[in-house]
Amino acid sequence: MNSTFKTYFHVDMDAFFVSVEELFDPSLKGKAVVVGGQRDERGVVSAASYEARKFGVHSAMPLRTAAKLCPHAIFVDGHMDRYQECSKKVYAVLNRFTPKVEMASIDEAYLDMTGTERLFGPPLKAAHALHEAMKSETQLNCSIGIATSRVVAKITSDQAKPNGVLWVIPGSESGFLAPLDVRKMPGIGKVTEQRLHELGIRKIGDLAKLDDAFLQQHFGAWGAAMAAKARGEDAGGWFDAEVGEDEGPKSISHEHTFSEDTRNEADLEATLLRLSEMVGRRLREHALFARTVQLKLRYTDFSTITRAHTPDSPTQLDTEIYSEIRKLFRANWTRGRTIRLLGVTTTNFEAQEDASGQMNLLSTGTTSNQHQRWTQATAMADKLRDKFGDSSVVLGTSLKRKLRERVHENPADRKKPEQ
DNA sequence: TCTGGGGTCCTAGGACCC
DNA sequence: TCTGGGGTCCTAGGACCC
Numbered sequence: 001m002n003s004t005f006k007t008y009f010h011v012d013m014d015a016f017f018v019s020v021e022e023l024f025d026p027s028l029k030g031k032a033v034v035v036g037g038q039r040d041e042r043g044v045v046s047a048a049s050y051e052a053r054k055f056g057v058h059s060a061m062p063l064r065t066a067a068k069l070c071p072h073a074i075f076v077d078g079h080m081d082r083y084q085e086c087s088k089k090v091y092a093v094l095n096r097f098t099p100k101v102e103m104a105s106i107d108e109a110y111l112d113m114t115g116t117e118r119l120f121g122p123p124l125k126a127a128h129a130l131h132e133a134m135k136s137e138t139q140l141n142c143s144i145g146i147a148t149s150r151v152v153a154k155i156t157s158d159q160a161k162p163n164g165v166l167w168v169i170p171g172s173e174s175g176f177l178a179p180l181d182v183r184k185m186p187g188i189g190k191v192t193e194q195r196l197h198e199l200g201i202r203k204i205g206d207l208a209k210l211d212d213a214f215l216q217q218h219f220g221a222w223g224a225a226m227a228a229k230a231r232g233e234d235a236g237g238w239f240d241a242e243v244g245e246d247e248g249p250k251s252i253s254h255e256h257t258f259s260e261d262t263r264n265e266a267d268l269e270a271t272l273l274r275l276s277e278m279v280g281r282r283l284r285e286h287a288l289f290a291r292t293v294q295l296k297l298r299y300t301d302f303s304t305i306t307r308a309h310t311p312d313s314p315t316q317l318d319t320e321i322y323s324e325i326r327k328l329f330r331a332n333w334t335r336g337r338t339i340r341l342l343g344v345t346t347t348n349f350e351a352q353e354d355a356s357g358q359m360n361l362l363s364t365g366t367t368s369n370q371h372q373r374w375t376q377a378t379a380m381a382d383k384l385r386d387k388f389g390d391s392s393v394v395l396g397t398s399l400k401r402k403l404r405e406r407v408h409e410n411p412a413d414r415k416k417p418e419q
Numbered sequence: 420t421c422t423g424g425g426g427t428c429c430t431a432g433g434a435c436c437c
Numbered sequence: 438t439c440t441g442g443g444g445t446c447c448t449a450g451g452a453c454c455c
Contacts, residue, residue, distance in 0.1 A: 016455095036423075043423050046455090059455080064420040105426090105455050187428095189453050222429070255424060292447085302422070308448055341423090348447095 009111040010153035014141040014162045016107035017047035032073040039067035100243045112243040127165045149234045173232030178205030254278045255343030261300045263338045275344040280318035288349045289314035295328040296343030314350045
């Protein structure tokens with residue numbers, strides 16, 4: 001078979017978070033289950049069982065709304081560690097069918113199955129084998145879309161849900177796509193859907209008929225990509241042609257929504273410190289140094305601002321992140337205005353400095369000493385946390401506070417922490 | 420009954436440099 | 438002296454995805 005087209009699978013786990021929770025608590029099976037938090041909490045639905053969906057519950061819906069729509073639903077807190085664990089098992093199964101696997105998120109993946117006929121037979125046969133292997137090895141259901149492009153495979157797996165396999169035969173792509181709502185196209189959300197409706201475009205078929213120039217005019221550079229996707233072709237942006245390797249994260253962030261809005265400065269800055277520490281820890285885990293630090297601030301009325309700063313030297317230290325964040329916060333928070341959410345983001349990653357600390361060669365005096373001291377103190381705190389588990393984050397924090405007091409109040413007396 | 424948390428990508432304007 | 442462009446970096450905001 002010397003086909004000129006490719007064969008992509010898009011594998012999407014069915015109600016992933018709910019299904020994993022059912023593995024831990026089989027009594028949840030067949031019931032209306034909402035994962036994401038408790039019914040009276042500030043938050044949204046991460047996942048809903050098909051039983052709960054019958055009542056109109058869907059992900060991203062406020063938990064309190066879900067509780068109203070489906071009062072008998074069981075509300076379960078999310079357990080990311082469990083999902084991560086299961087995601088690894090899912091990957092292991094996929095990887096047996098082809099090494100060209102790209103996890104697009106925790107519960108979905110693209111497989112380049114081109115040229116695997118000799119091993120697994122024609123696409124549908126391979127997909128059914130994969131479907132069965134997934135069930136028997138992870139106890140989880142998935143849906144599989146098969147097509148000659150990644151976009152079409154993705155749309156196809158959605159059409160196959162739940163627990164189904166669907167193949168769009170090469171050559172029939174545009175016919176398959178044409179009757180679907182534009183909203184089914186990945187990348188077209190609420191806003192773009194609305195704008196397309198205003199132009200009288202409702203179906204993917206309508207989109208495919210338009211010429212690139214028209215779409216370019218109304219939607220900028222990616223308008224043309226949208227037209228290509230409507231014809232079933234992978235085109236730039238979200239869909240590169242190759243099923244590629246991970247390149248590591250481009251940003252690392254943490255944010256927190258208060259259970260009640262607050263204007264208490266001590267609470268706010270304590271939260272920023274905690275978020276800075278969480279971000280710093282993950283930077284060090286990934287051996288990354290961030291150049292840009294960004295504050296996110298959401299007020300009670302939901303208006304949101306971000307403020308960023310890019311200092312001269314990159315960092316992965318909690319204290320340096322926090323001192324930038326606090327500067328941004330103090331310069332941009334209108335004192336007394338109640339805040340709903342705070343966030344800390346780091347981006348603009350740079351290669352790791354050399355072990356001796358290149359930065360220290362460039363900086364001088366106290367700054368350099370301070371940086372070096374914090375590097376050592378942070379490494380020690382990380383070790384403690386690794387040794388005693390995540391609950392010792394508290395220990396790490398109080399340790400740092402002690403070190404800070406020594407640095408600030410008793411500079412003559414400080415000594416290097418032991419490694 | 421309001422609206423999470425972790426991300427990616429795109430746009431657009433201004434600074435700055437050649 | 439009114440007027441070039443191209444390129445890159447930085448910042449802010451927004452759409453979108455799971």
